[in-house]
Amino acid sequence: MAAPLLETRNLSMRFGGVQPVRSVNFSLAEGELRCLIGPNGAGKSTFFKMLTGQLVPSEGQVLFRGQDISHAYAHQIARLGIGIKTQVPSVFDGLSVRENIWLAANRIHSRERAGNVVDEMLERLGLTGVAERLVGQLAHGQRQWVELGIVLSTDPELILLDEPAAGMTYDEVHKTAQLVREINRSKALIVVEHDMQFIRMIAKQVTVFNQGCVLVEDAVENILRNPLVRDIYLGKQAAA
Amino acid sequence: MNARVLNFLGLGLVGIVGVAFLILTPRLAELDTVLDLTVYMIMAILALSLALIWGYGGILCFGQSAFFGLGAYTYAIAMFNLGESTIPLLLAIALPAAFAALLGYFMFYGRISDVYLGVITLTVTLILFNSVNSTAGPEFHIGVARLGGFNGIPGIPPLNYPGNKAAVIDLEGMFYLSTAALLATYFGLRLLLASRFGRIIVGIRENERRAELLGYDPRAYKLATFTIGGALAGFAGCLFANWGNFVSPTIFGLAQSAQIIIWVIVGGRGTLIGPIVGCIGVQWLSAALGANQPSGSDWWARILANVPLILGIILVAFVLLVPKGLVPTLGEFGLWLVRSRARRVATGLKPKQAEKG
């Protein structure tokens, strides 16, 4: 089997007393699509933050293509080719949709090239209509799309999606799922999601987080059957 | 598209007005008016320097006067030692820029942000004030130039045409120079902001974390912005030292740095023309209030001629009522007018169509 694209070796995070992530060993192959599930506070977002350099791990390593990036700055990691769509859309509210995408495309493309890339991306995400609107004025769903567009425009090797379907209508969810699959043809993804239907639509392999540890890792159908998962996760959801 | 057209129209307008002002003023206005306008132009450059780093770079700098003062002092000291103004002028830009770069590195690479930036910059300018203020003794001199402490350095030799000591730039010359410099700065900054760099610093202002996750290093961009701002302020300082032929430590003082912030606030953050307007407006006002003091003890007259009082009210009023600043608000008002006009026209048309149909 080929060397993994991304690998973490007993990665841990500690804030004072609490320890949201505990020695996680995780591995993702080139071009793989992996789903990350687990109840709130299982450490998924913290995990993502460490992968993208927003947090420096207290222990352990993050290897991207065998290179240790656990102490790299966020912008360096981004340049290595890891993009993230955060849970709460993080976009440039004061700028127009076009400018948002442009800022991303501009980093990797020449000035004239960037222009075209932006147009294509707007087209692809169906944002052409609102291209000149300020992102701050858009609806939540659309902001999600804009952020996705930003991430894609930097053309990363690995894309982290933190709850891409959150707060979306049913057909928006569908659209997103389609897009994710389409993206996956060329790129590796890690998707954090609660929405089981969405997961069914996209996932093959699923990793379950619980209390900062990897609980199980298995094919989606087995996971859905796994009673343990049901208890700690679906059970909770059902209760909620 | 439309926005872009308006944008170009605006630029053109500013250009035309600016040049007209540059050419006509000395022919039409009294000499003293020209002299006043000269200093307003110079201060407007200072205002622009803060407009860049605060309004666009999102860096709250309470110590812009530090670079302004450094520029002025550098020019003065170099001038007394060299006597020919080309190198002093360049120094007056380079030194503050270097200082800004140093300070910026210290702050941004130390991940210091918002209020803390404010405090550090404020503190720096206060340190400069205190230090320079206590150099009255004869032992404090750089080359032949006495620093002069509280009294400052009077009788600074004016700029001369590069290379020729004798050809000193006269009062009108100073006006042309300052106004031209202001226009150049304005259009220079417009270019800068339209460039990749400009768009990126605005992006960083909007959402630093996101910019970082896209692979931009905010620290570097902020540092660059801060340095440019420092250079501009230094240049303004040099011109200022020329205009009054003196410089004193109050240039580093709290009042001075505060004033710069007022200009930007009143004129409008996130615009360039705004701070220019704010700067000229506020300065003109405090000069007008200061002149023609009532020479009596009439209480109300005293109130009305009481400059801090009036300025204070203006500032509070602006923050409460016109938080965006003069220019953006007027802009919006203008747009609103146009729109409602358009609407009225549209509604006016409807019945006609009805008749047709």
Next chain:
Amino acid sequence: MKLNRRRFLQSTAAITVAGTLGSSAWAEDPINVASIHDLSGGLDIYGKPMVDTLTLAVEEANAAGGLLGRQIKLINYDTQSNMQLYTQFAQQAALKDKVAVVHGGITSASREVIRPVLDRFKTLYFYNTQYEGGVCDRNQFDTGVTPAQTVEKLVPYAMKKWGKKVYVVAADYNYGQITSQWVKKYVTENGGEVSSIDFFPLDVTNFGPTISKIQTAKPDFVWSALVGGAHISFYRQWAAAGMRQSIPMASTTFAVGNEHIVLSPDECNGMLVCYNYFQDLKNKTNEAFVAAFHKRFGADYPNVTELAMGTYQGFRLWAEAVKKAGSIDRMKVIEALETGISIDAPSGKVTIDPPTHHCVLDVHIAEVKDKKLNVLEDFAQQKPSDTAAVCNLIKNPNDNQQYVIKI
């Protein structure tokens, strides 16, 4: 509407009447005189009284029929303790108002800002403040006292009274620096020693450490050249530390900002000062002046300060010269002044010293007693010998600089 028109007609009528009256009353338009002083900000303590006396002087002159049959218009600028405005207003006064003379400037800094501007635009300049001396400029006249006129007198007096060991505390700028040098000179000349000279920026308010230092030095008396509102706290803390009884104090800056009125008697009684003018001087001119001043600005007016009187006398000297020259033309007035014009002023006889453009005047030593300044000794007609040592505008009229007098 109709009513409005009637109103309108009435008012216009009124205006025209007033207009004709005005024009008929005065053959020519008034003579402009500019006052450029700090009326707000840190230095207004000094500026306010100066402008008040100047106002009175102008009003008196106008009441007496003006100068050369023309009324005098006082144009009053507030520089808000801001150097930039000094330049701007000096330019306005010279170019826009076309004033015959500018009275103004408080700190030496502000003077050095105004001076070149008024030189450039050929406008006569009176600097009416007590200062460190040494300015030599044909376009400028200085009516304030300089160290040689006051320090020279007060030092030996104080040393005779208290002893030979002196500790100097001074404001950290030109005036303080130079004055303290003069103090040192005269102290050593009189066989005493200056144990230390400490300088304080004008915004310092905490003198605790210094007071301890002075206690360790144990001088016979302290010489204060402190200036401005903040420095008043020195006297307070000095008294609060119980030092006033044990170590006395002399000064040529105290009371210029009415410190002796601000402070309570037991904070500054017994302090010695030396100036050209004291409000309680016993002579006809002064009593008349004080009466007039109180009539104009209220009997509760705290005190007419040294600087205020300097300004008053400055205007009077200029007016005298204008009469003599029969013109307000700058050079004519300067020449008139250079004949050594003198006036009978509230402070006694004041005469322009032609070579230095400073004044020959009386000085008095006084003691602070219960918010009053009791004159102890008078010294008639003191010459500005310090400036005279370096400056002679009769020999070389084109000299134009401030000398740092070698001490």
Next chain:
Amino acid sequence: MDLIALLAIQVLYAIASLALISVGLAIIFGMMRVINLAHGEFLMLGGYAAIVATSNGINIWIAILVVAPVVVGIIGVIVERTIIRFLYGRMIDTMLATWGLSLFLVGLTTAIFGNTTVGISAPLGSFQIGAYRTSGYTLFVIAVAAVTLGCIFATLRWTRLGLIARGTMQNADMAAALGVNPPRVYAITFGVGAALSGLAGAVLAPVSGVFPTIGVAYVAKSFITVIGGGAAILSGTVSAAALFGTINQIATFATTPVFGEVALLATAIVLIRLLPQGITGRFFRRGL
């Protein structure tokens, strides 16, 4: 030996006065994230309040300890109601508004009281330490500082208002969660902060005198102290005041007031560079 004692007192005094002039600002900043640039003028008004009161025959102690804080406290509440409350969450705008307010107050006091420095002479004579004499009032200032900080501690620790206060310091929504209406808390907080500033101004009036522009001398220092101290009101102010006060005073005694000042400011810069969240942002986080 007795010189050491004297120095010790002066260092203590420096710390005390720094803490006094900063604590009002600290409360307002710590609880409302509002940086009040009119703080210096609140101190100035406190001074004037005390002086006017005494000159109208009110006992000096009452004037300083009661009248001044009450008057300035009321002014504070008025300011909060008329200006600050429109600007919550807009830190920069608040700074600018309050700074406009400070100009306004300076202008107003000048118009009313004129420009001459006024003051009251320090009561409580002086006392002897070995060969040295020093002002008894110095000790009074230290005492007032101690008591004030003590009261604040007690309030925060044991009263309901204190609980709410600590809540708001931890997170702003907490006050609402505790079922009190934030507007009232804010108004009270601002009033209290202003009152403390008034007290400080009055206490220091006999030492440094009062004039309309004296606020400038205070505001930068207290501003720096508060930011240097960090979010925690008490521990922050005290620790920062202790650090800056000591350095300032010793440097002053060893060299000149200027270097004292510069030393203080330089320390502040280094401090903020090392601990961007202020002293308490780093150490005793849970401090009051």
